Amino acid sequence: EADIYQTPRYLVIGTGKKITLECSQTMGHDKMYWYQQDPGMELHLIHYSYGVNSTEKGDLSSESTVSRIRTEHFPLTLESARPSHTSQYLCASSAQWNTEAFFGQGTRLTVV
Template sequence: EADIYQTPRYLVIGTGKKITLECSQTMGHDKMYWYQQDPGMELHLIHYSYGVNSTEKGDLSSESTVSRIRTEHFPLTLESARPSHTSQYLCASSGQANTGELFFGEGSRLTVL
């Protein structure tokens, strides 16, 4: 059983609000990722980190930002939410074994009104 947690699971918020989606893992994994997935659509990588103080943008451009101050924590922030940000955000991590297997959190479903 993978130990990666996301909060909140569901969030409905008004336009212009600042939001932070939390992601924590207790497996000691160096690599962490954020994917964005619209209903019925594919997962798109928006951010990744290979370790503390290392963050990179992914394949899909996103107005969100991330930080990696601690190994176990990889929060995603939207400074000013808009309806176009409505989506599911999935956090994942992978370990040193470099098997490629990602362990996913259960996702944060964001709705911006």
């Protein structure tokens, strides 16, 4: 089982709230990713990181922000949640680019 953890697994919040989705890995991987996935649909890359103090935006425009202060930690923050943010958010890490990625179990976010 992969050593990458996401919390919470499920979250229901009201519109306008600020939330942080946590992602931690214990494999020492430099590369980390956030994907957004609607049910039964493809994964869209929203953020990635090369390593500490590195963050980049992915293909899908997202109102979320990320930080990478420590190798093992890659949290995603929504300053003001909206119903359009309702989705599943998947965090992943890999040792190198283009190699096997390890995924967390995901956070299913519902904004009401």
